[in-house]
Amino acid sequence: MIAVVASWNSPPQNPTLDIGSIHVWRVSLAQTQSCLQSLQQTLSTDEQTKAERFHFPKDRSQFIVSRGALRAILSRYLHINPSLLRFDCNPYGKPSIIASQNGDTLRFNLSHSRGITLIAITKNRDIGIDIEGINPKFPCLEIAEKFFTPLESHVLRSLSEHLQPTAFFTCWTRKEAYIKAVGKGLSIPLNQFEVSLVPGEPAALLNIEGNPEEASRWSLIELIPSSDMVGAIAVELCCWKLHCWQWTGEF
Numbered sequence: 282m283i284a285v286v287a288s289w290n291s292p293p294q295n296p297t298l299d300i301g302s303i304h305v306w307r308v309s310l311a312q313t314q315s316c317l318q319s320l321q322q323t324l325s326t327d328e329q330t331k332a333e334r335f336h337f338p339k340d341r342s343q344f345i346v347s348r349g350a351l352r353a354i355l356s357r358y359l360h361i362n363p364s365l366l367r368f369d370c371n372p373y374g375k376p377s378i379i380a381s382q383n384g385d386t387l388r389f390n391l392s393h394s395r396g397i398t399l400i401a402i403t404k405n406r407d408i409g410i411d412i413e414g415i416n417p418k419f420p421c422l423e424i425a426e427k428f429f430t431p432l433e434s435h436v437l438r439s440l441s442e443h444l445q446p447t448a449f450f451t452c453w454t455r456k457e458a459y460i461k462a463v464g465k466g467l468s469i470p471l472n473q474f475e476v477s478l479v480p481g482e483p484a485a486l487l488n489i490e491g492n493p494e495e496a497s498r499w500s501l502i503e504l505i506p507s508s509d510m511v512g513a514i515a516v517e518l519c520c521w522k523l524h525c526w527q528w529t530g531e532f
């Protein structure tokens with residue numbers, strides 16, 4: 282439950298995950314043409330078809346980098362060729378590695394925003410990640426009234442105006458990280474659980490449907506992907522150790 286300002290290190294070639302470790306990989310979606318071509322070759326037929334459907338070349342190449350980097354990174358843990366990795370999706374769209382390839386029971390989740398993808402990986406525990414760019418012109422109070430709990434809205438309103446956008450997006454990413462960890466997406470109402478949101482205060486899942494004990498099974502971890510962005514990880518762990526790697530375009 283501690284706030285973390287991430288520093289992004291060079292990754293090991295053969296990363297290992299202990300129980301309780303969380304690895305976060307930061308992928309820049311702007312890669313060289315040769316990297317893009319190599320990544321494209323690792324995508325499945327379905328992914329290649331999806332890539333071709335993007336109207337704008339930038340969206341197409343970002344999709345290819347994001348999927349290709351996910352394959353390249355997971356293959357380092359599983360020692361399976363990136364192009365051979367196969368994924369399942371739950372009914373709400375949360376992807377996972379198919380059981381027969383996942384003896385190590387890796388769980389992962391990812392989020393994209395402003396030209397980067399963050400991929401969070403852990404072992405045997407549900408995990409969700411969300412990142413958002415801070416938009417200072419966003420109608421924070423109005424949207425908070427609609428989606429946050431009365432207490433969260435009240436806390437947001439009580440902050441000085443210049444802090445409200447950061448607090449709003451902090452709250453939003455914490456909520457999204459939790460629903461992505463559970464895997465049920467926006468079918469879980471965002472006002473069904475409460476999170477901390479005051480900038481500078483520790484990230485915390487305060488209660489789920491009013492129950493703080495249920496919330497205590499989870500940790501919320503603050504991530505700062507860059508100076509104009511906020512992010513959060515939700516993980517079903519009380520004690521954890523975080524490692525943050527910058528993906529350098531290598532397989």
Ligand SMILES: CC(C)(COP(=O)(O)OP(=O)(O)OC[C@H]1O[C@@H](n2cnc3c(N)ncnc32)[C@H](O)[C@@H]1OP(=O)(O)O)[C@@H](O)C(=O)NCCC(=O)NCCS
Nearest residue numbers: 372373374375376391392393411412461464465466467468
């Ligand atoms: C999951 C969700 C919160 C993502 O929010 P977002 O902020 O727009 O997007 P992000 O960049 O943070 O995350 C996107 C990634 O989350 C993952 N994801 C998708 N559905 C997910 C889910 N239910 N739970 C966790 N992760 C999910 C995917 O890896 C996706 O990556 P992709 O776009 O490359 O496929 C939102 O799309 C959602 O609620 N989806 C559920 C939709 C649903 O209920 N569908 C029913 C079946 S059709």
